[in-house]
Amino acid sequence: MLPRKPYFLRAMHQWIVDSGSTPYMVVDVNAADVEIPPGYAQDGKLVLNISYEATNGLDLGAEAVQFDARFGGVSRHVRVPMAAILAVYAHESGQGMLFDAEGEPQDGEPGGAAPDHGGPKPGKKPTLKVIK
Secondary structure, three states: OOOOOOHHHHHHHHHHHHHHOOOEEEEOOOOOOEEEOOOOOOOOOEEEEEOOOOOEEEEEEOOEEEEEEEEEOOEEEEEEEEHHEEEEEEEEOEEEEEEEOOOOOOOOOOOOEEEOOOOOOOOOOOOOOOOO
16 A cells, blocks of 8 residues: 555645645654755754745655745745655644654644644643744
């Protein structure tokens, strides 16, 4: 069977766009082959706006997400392998999907904005928080 993560990512992206919201993606910048402009990550994570308005040439491929975007007014190429994508969510509502280490959706309800990667806490559901 093919990996499910690219399909979930594309479906969530389309659902968020169709709902009139802005899709954001949380990236593990320390994962292999991540290509992002330096200086924008915090605590090893980067939150990227992956809306059609914020990106040029957005490609939600089977192996990676790629696009060009402006950082500090300068156009830069971004490439994020599927393994480095931690979550996708709607900026306005925080609804979205977290991915586990194998790229499968995590159990629990989506919510918030950027995952709390401090490790699982017994009895607590995964949550997201906005990182700016």
